Amino acid sequence: MQKLMRGTMPPLEDDELFPSTPGKVKLERALPISRQLQRCFASTSTTFLWALFFIALTASYLSFQTFVDTGSRYFSASWGGIQWEKQVRNSAQFHRSGGMSVLVTGAAGFVGTHVSLALRKRGDGVVGIDNFNNYYDPSLKKARKTLLNGHGVFVVEGDVNDARILAKLFDIVAFSHVMHFAAQAGVRYAMENPHSYVHSNVAGLVNLLEACKSANPQPAFVWASSSSVYGLNDKVPFTESDRTDQPASLYAATKKAGEEITHTYNHIYGLSITGLRFFTVYGPWGRPDMAYFFFTRNILQGKPITIYRGKNRVELARDFTYIDDVVKGCLGALDTAEKSTGSGGKKRGPAPYRIYNLGNTQPETVPTLVRILEKYLKVKAKKNVVDMPGNGDVPFTHANITLARRELGYKPTTDLQTGLKKFVRWYLSYYGYNHGNPVN
Known part of the structure; x- marks a missing residue:
């Protein structure tokens, strides 16, 4: 020129x-x-x-x-570099005989945090990954991350849809297990942002499975499905062999799709797969989008709460499962997971594919939940009782845990009264309501 x-x-x-x-x-x-x-x-x-x-x-x-x-x-990337790799390696090191190195996705989430802490406490190596999205208050996720850091668990800020960061993690650490919690949660939010469910629960799952099947050695894969897959099934209690082809929400449909996708990777690539169907998990450090959590917030702030009822004025019921019980089930699934049989994306033989219910087996109605909260908060709730809209919610859930009890040693021990008392104590302390006063 x-x-x-x-x-x-x-x-x-x-x-x-x-x-x-x-x-x-x-x-x-x-x-x-x-x-x-x-x-x-x-x-x-x-x-x-x-x-x-x-x-x-x-x-x-x-x-x-x-x-x-x-x-x-x-x-300016939040990952990479010599110091970052050193943190990943140190966090992945286990400190017990026969320990495991676990990649926990969604580690700054509710269940992910508790499972990561439990693994670290018993001497396993844990590396977390979380994208800290704003589906609910990210400051709560950051607080969980601080809690994990204090116990020697390094949480990488990244997304499971990012193949580069997953490849880097698997290059640094030969993970023996993957515990996959990262997902777009919630039933009703799907009506506002349906694409987020496909992005996280389907595309993100496939991306992670691709990383696992290409790894050498391949890790055993344990992941969080949901009781929502039972959908419109009216046979109770829900058993793993029941039909799950009638989802009532997009969230449920993506979780059901996840079960089919994981089965495919198990069949083609020899990945050892365990799916866990959670039943309404609650407790300290929980999710603000769940009823027990925002009921507590609204009751304390003097705001009304909306209680849905089913057809013919039937009260909704849930198989509320306390977080400590769910954690025991997750650890049981990791401990009993057999090794994957593939290597570098090539299957060498059949690998196990398992699905378990993790519930409490004692469904409680939503009005009962509210009465317990009123008791421990010492505040009367302002209630609006309305018919349940067609937003994907189901009228009840009830888990049959016979299989998990027999094969995982799963045995829930926390009733709703005890669990909500512990949650309220944490909530008042975390948000500064009780100024150190105990919950009676």
Whole structure:
């Protein structure tokens, strides 16, 4: 471009265009059209070349800006580097005989935090990953991360949809197990943002399974399904062999899709798979989008709570399961998971595929839940009782845990009274309501 510009003459004045001779006027009169064409041509050529120059300059600038932006993102990334890799390795080291190295996704989530702490407490290596999205207050997730850091668990800020970060983690650590909790939770939110469920619960799951099947050695894979997969099934209690092809919500449909997807990876690649169907898990450090949590908040703030009822004014019931019991079930699933049989994406033999219910087997109605909260909060709730809308909720859940009891040693021991008392004590302390006063 610069060479071309140097070869271009700038427009000339009239006395420079023609020689200074006695015949100047005569020539000027004889060739008026030619002179105008030359002027026009010179002006047009210059304008065109200047336009090319500016286009090239703009393209160069945008290219440079893209380079700068890319470099900036690279250098400001929240993961990578020698120190970061050292933190990952240290966190993954186990400190007991026969210990395991576990990658926990959704580690700053409710169940993920509790399971990570339990694993670390008994001497296993744990590396967490969480994207800290804003589905609910990220500050609660950050507080859980601080809690985990205090117990030697390093939580990487990243998304399971990012294949690069997963590849890096598996390159640094030969994980023996993956405990997959990362997902878009909640039934009703699917009506506002359905794509987030497909992105997290389907695409994210596949991305993680791809990393696991390509790893050498392949880890055993344990993941959180949901009691929601039973959908419109009205046979109680829910048993693992019951039909699950009638989901009542998009959330349930994505969890059911996850069960089919994991089965495929088990069949094709030899991944050892265990799915856990959770039944309404509650407790300290819980999720603010769940009824027991926002009921507590609204009752304390003097705001009304909405209690749904089913057809014919039937009270909704849930198999509320305390977090400590669920953690025991998760550890039991990890401890009994057999090794995957594939290597580097190639299956060498059949691998186990298991699904278990993790519930409490004692369904309680929502009004009962509210009465217990009123008791421990010492505040009367303002209630609005309305018919349940068609938002994907089901009228009841009830778990049959015979299989988990027999094969995982799973035995829930916390009733709703005891569990909610512990939750209220944590809530009042965390949000500064009781100023250290105990819950009676």
